[in-house]
Amino acid sequence: MGADSPRTKRHPVRIVHLGLGAFHRAHQAWYTQLANDADTDEGWGIAAFTGRSPDAATVLAAQDDVYTLIERAGAGDSARLIESISVAADGADESLWRAAMADPAVAIVTLTITEAGYRAMGPASAGARLADGLRARRAAGSPPIAVVSCDNLPGNGEVVRDLVRGIASTDPGLVDWVDGNVSFVSTMVDRITPASTPRDQAIARTLTGFADAAPVVTEPFSEWVLSGAFPSGRPEWDVAGARFVDDIEPFERRKLWLLNAGHSALAYLGLLRECTTIAEAMADSVCRDALEAVWAEASPVLPFDAAELEVQFATLRSRFENARIEHRLVQIAQDGSQKLPPRILDAARARAEAGLPVGVAEARVVAAWIIHLTTDAVRDPGAQALVRMLDLRDVEASAHDAIALLEPEPSRVDAAFVAEVARQLVELRRLDDLTTPETRGAR
Numbered sequence: 001m002g003a004d005s006p007r008t009k010r011h012p013v014r015i016v017h018l019g020l021g022a023f024h025r026a027h028q029a030w031y032t033q034l035a036n037d038a039d040t041d042e043g044w045g046i047a048a049f050t051g052r053s054p055d056a057a058t059v060l061a062a063q064d065d066v067y068t069l070i071e072r073a074g075a076g077d078s079a080r081l082i083e084s085i086s087v088a089a090d091g092a093d094e095s096l097w098r099a100a101m102a103d104p105a106v107a108i109v110t111l112t113i114t115e116a117g118y119r120a121m122g123p124a125s126a127g128a129r130l131a132d133g134l135r136a137r138r139a140a141g142s143p144p145i146a147v148v149s150c151d152n153l154p155g156n157g158e159v160v161r162d163l164v165r166g167i168a169s170t171d172p173g174l175v176d177w178v179d180g181n182v183s184f185v186s187t188m189v190d191r192i193t194p195a196s197t198p199r200d201q202a203i204a205r206t207l208t209g210f211a212d213a214a215p216v217v218t219e220p221f222s223e224w225v226l227s228g229a230f231p232s233g234r235p236e237w238d239v240a241g242a243r244f245v246d247d248i249e250p251f252e253r254r255k256l257w258l259l260n261a262g263h264s265a266l267a268y269l270g271l272l273r274e275c276t277t278i279a280e281a282m283a284d285s286v287c288r289d290a291l292e293a294v295w296a297e298a299s300p301v302l303p304f305d306a307a308e309l310e311v312q313f314a315t316l317r318s319r320f321e322n323a324r325i326e327h328r329l330v331q332i333a334q335d336g337s338q339k340l341p342p343r344i345l346d347a348a349r350a351r352a353e354a355g356l357p358v359g360v361a362e363a364r365v366v367a368a369w370i371i372h373l374t375t376d377a378v379r380d381p382g383a384q385a386l387v388r389m390l391d392l393r394d395v396e397a398s399a400h401d402a403i404a405l406l407e408p409e410p411s412r413v414d415a416a417f418v419a420e421v422a423r424q425l426v427e428l429r430r431l432d433d434l435t436t437p438e439t440r441g442a443r
């Protein structure tokens, strides 16, 4: 701890994290900080590893792994220093990673590796690194561990378990050890955390006096619902409001089909309307009507009564309208090929299974995403092949090919939904005011 460091404590490492992005620092590290503040014992330190580039660890390590969390409310900013990260490390440092994973004091691994991170394969992928770390833990004879996914995917615990078991399948002894010693916890995570800007560095310094090169900006709202066992213990995250439940599914659906589906609707339609942030899209009547229609279509297939849903909608409207949170639509729009299945297609399928009419607003979001794929703003490696073959003059083929990418299992595709996507493509192209010169030029 240097003389200039604002750090007051360094907790022993008992949590390993993979994917040192803004969200981990605004969410899990903040919950752990609050739990440590209330803990009379030695507390829980995090060894946080980067997922891809080492940059986030380099910046944090240079400031003793302490950073500023700015809470940006509609009425103003407040800030506090977070010191629950004890070590920030380059995820490519295999020996450090294995040592952290094998450490008997470590009880938990958390993950924020993006939706796309669960599909990546190869030796450097997150799944391979997780399996490698668990192999090291088994070899060290260390106690059981909980793996906690914090990405926006339904059943994220089972998704990680299947990924790890698949990668470990060439080593049956490891699979057996994983089955007996690793608890895969599913979680619903919520806190809108946009990428911060250089201006936020000056704001952080004014608020705390600490010259932070990498502050994180987030909204005041936060939610964390977890389901699963922690065989070697956990921080008292409940003191910061975390909830531990037996059945996570209703919470996941609510979050994915309302907040995340709403975000994707505003992102794709908002970009066509030349909006740049969620708050701007909320001020645009076309986008706002589309958002309300997506919510109305999800409502009958959500296990919450109308009064509870009204509370959710009111909270979401005010969170989305917070213009001081500059959540850029291009950030939300990226990787739509990974995001739309859990946000839009699962809800559309639930409507079909319940015998309800096709969700026109849901189909419109998919159509807006397809148009987005023809623009220069697209950032979606998973959709590259589709982008190359898309020809919007043939709306039926475009809708069919796009849905085939989102849902490769043909038996799960609803033909009426595909037809509605094609109709919505025509509608969106007809509405001249929904298109920009950029998208028009691309077609």
Ligand SMILES: NC(=O)c1ccc[n+]([C@@H]2O[C@H](COP(=O)([O-])OP(=O)(O)OC[C@H]3O[C@@H](n4cnc5c(N)ncnc54)[C@H](O)[C@@H]3O)[C@@H](O)[C@H]2O)c1
Binding pocket: 018, 019, 020, 021, 022, 023, 024, 050, 051, 052, 053, 112, 113, 114, 115, 116, 117, 118, 120, 125, 126, 150, 151, 152, 189, 190, 191, 192, 193, 194
């Ligand atoms: N930002 C939010 O509002 C928010 C809220 C809820 C959940 N999340 C979840 O957290 C994820 C990260 O969001 P963020 O705001 O921290 O983004 P970010 O851009 O700040 O950081 C992304 C992190 O993911 C890692 N990553 C990216 N691709 C990866 C891959 N293929 N394998 C391993 N790691 C990879 C990066 O290295 C980085 O650490 C989101 O994709 C989402 O699933 C974010």
Ligand SMILES: O=P(O)(O)OC[C@@H](O)[C@@H](O)[C@H](O)[C@H](O)CO
Binding pocket: 115, 152, 189, 190, 191, 192, 193, 259, 260, 263, 264, 331, 332
């Ligand atoms: O973070 P992403 O890129 O998965 O998606 C962007 C947003 O829709 C999402 O992150 C929300 O901000 C978040 O889920 C709020 O809790």
